Amino acid sequence: MEPERQEYKGHRIELRARDGHEEVRARAAEHEEERELLIDDQPVRHGQLPDGRYALEDYAYDWTDNLMDLARKFIDYRDRAEEIRREAESGEEN
Amino acid sequence: MGVRKTYRDLTAVERDRFVQALHHVKSTGLVDRFAQMHASHFFMNIHRSSHFLPWHREMLLRFERRLQEFHPDITIPYWASAVRRSTSDPLWANSFLGQFNSAWNLSRALGSATLPTQQQVKTNRGRGTYNAFWLELESDIHNPPHRWVEGVMGGTASPGDPVFYLHHCWIDMLWVRWQLAHPGAPFVSSGAGAGLNDPLMEWPRRTPAMVLDHHALGYTYDIE
Numbered sequence: 001m002e003p004e005r006q007e008y009k010g011h012r013i014e015l016r017a018r019d020g021h022e023e024v025r026a027r028a029a030e031h032e033e034e035r036e037l038l039i040d041d042q043p044v045r046h047g048q049l050p051d052g053r054y055a056l057e058d059y060a061y062d063w064t065d066n067l068m069d070l071a072r073k074f075i076d077y078r079d080r081a082e083e084i085r086r087e088a089e090s091g092e093e094n
Numbered sequence: 095m096g097v098r099k100t101y102r103d104l105t106a107v108e109r110d111r112f113v114q115a116l117h118h119v120k121s122t123g124l125v126d127r128f129a130q131m132h133a134s135h136f137f138m139n140i141h142r143s144s145h146f147l148p149w150h151r152e153m154l155l156r157f158e159r160r161l162q163e164f165h166p167d168i169t170i171p172y173w174a175s176a177v178r179r180s181t182s183d184p185l186w187a188n189s190f191l192g193q194f195n196s197a198w199n200l201s202r203a204l205g206s207a208t209l210p211t212q213q214q215v216k217t218n219r220g221r222g223t224y225n226a227f228w229l230e231l232e233s234d235i236h237n238p239p240h241r242w243v244e245g246v247m248g249g250t251a252s253p254g255d256p257v258f259y260l261h262h263c264w265i266d267m268l269w270v271r272w273q274l275a276h277p278g279a280p281f282v283s284s285g286a287g288a289g290l291n292d293p294l295m296e297w298p299r300r301t302p303a304m305v306l307d308h309h310a311l312g313y314t315y316d317i318e
Contacts, residue, residue: 047136047137048137049137049141050137050138050139050141050142050143050284050285050288051142053142055136055137055250057133057136057249057250058248059248059249060136060240060248060249060252061236061237061238061240061241061248062237062241063233063237077206077207077241077244080203081203081206081244081245082203084203084204084205084206084244085201088203
């Protein structure tokens with residue numbers, strides 16, 4: 001399978017076939033998901049729900065049948081959460 | 095019979111006792127075990143399945159019983175997030191759940207998403223069949239508060255954040271309210287292994303049929 005790559009708001013998203021590492025293979029078998037998702041070259045763990053929809057382990061409550069779309073939503077969500085944390089820290093300092 | 099009620103109606107004594115019990119079960123390793131268990135079953139039949147509500151009812155019950163070993167009068171309170179929507183709500187004060195954010199390294203970012211509305215809850219209550227009810231309840235009412243809290247609560251190991259239990263207590267209460275409004279509605283299976291008499295993940299001797307009647311499980315809600 002050819003890797004699928006996309007740039008989104010300064011981040012690199014890549015979907016590719018998993019390599020042969022045993023641990024990765026075991027995880028793939030467990031969740032019946034053969035593709036590996038990377039954002040900025042970092043693996044993002046994910047799985048499929050009983051109806052086939054995808055969810056990410058760290059962003060587990062937004063479900064879609066398009067993994068690339070989910071990666072974009074995760075980036076937006078993560079940026080928003082970071083902004084909130086920064087504002088909270090700034091508020092504590094002032 | 096224990097009465098589960100909104101956290102808003104806890105007395106200061108009840109609130110402090112609940113907080114102390116949470117710290118206790120964290121120290122015993124129970125919180126982390128439940129978080130790991132939830133994560134390991136996340137993609138199985140406990141979500142996006144007709145077992146979603148029965149499985150989490152059983153889970154809450156088991157957690158509550160462990161809290162009651164700390165103090166027998168404890169019941170899990172609920173957080174009605176469609177009503178209590180503010181990030182500065184007393185729920186998040188340091189005297190209550192706010193203290194756990196740093197103490198348990200939860201990395202919350204309150205307000206990261208949009209909470210469900212009271213209209214959504216009302217509309218969902220009117221669904222006439224179990225499958226129409228739980229599908230909408232899970233995706234449109236249960237999911238958003240997980241995203242709103244963020245951090246540990248937003249991931250597959252969400253029971254590592256104590257607000258998980260208050261949130262799921264509300265979801266369980268909404269199921270009770272729907273059951274009371276639709277007394278003849280049968281359980282509808284969403285697929286293989288998700289039937290009324292199929293075993294629940296983690297607890298193979300337990301089935302949805304065993305948890306449909308919450309009174310038989312030993313608790314009631316303040317709304318009844």
